Amino acid sequence: MVPKLKYSQYSKFEQALDSRDFYLTSIMVESILDAKFKNKTIATIFEVYFEDGTESYILTLKRKDWRNTLIKCLPDYEKKELYEKCAEMKQLIDELEIQT
Numbered sequence: 001m002v003p004k005l006k007y008s009q010y011s012k013f014e015q016a017l018d019s020r021d022f023y024l025t026s027i028m029v030e031s032i033l034d035a036k037f038k039n040k041t042i043a044t045i046f047e048v049y050f051e052d053g054t055e056s057y058i059l060t061l062k063r064k065d066w067r068n069t070l071i072k073c074l075p076d077y078e079k080k081e082l083y084e085k086c087a088e089m090k091q092l093i094d095e096l097e098i099q100t
Helices: 010-018 022-037 063-079 083-099
Strands: 004-007 042-050 056-062
Touching: 004 010, 010 022, 010 042, 022 042, 022 056, 022 063, 022 083, 042 063, 056 063, 063 083
Parallel strands: 004 042
Antiparallel strands: 042 056
16 A cells, blocks of 8 residues: 655755655665565655645556665664664665676
């Protein structure tokens, strides 16, 4: 099931992305890990929509983008001392490096 995120306006969503909101980071990581587990080539990250109802987006990542995304998210997990998840992420990062 794809998480659905609701924001009052686009700028609030942009602000959450720019601030590296851990909730968004964790959704990205879990979606990538789930897609890998299911042998998918595209990870559907989330659907975001806005209160005014004028726009909605579905964020997806192709397999070729998973590695860089995980590398960027890894420090956020290290800061939270989620080392088991870090190890899982690092394992996938290494697998994806070999495949490229």
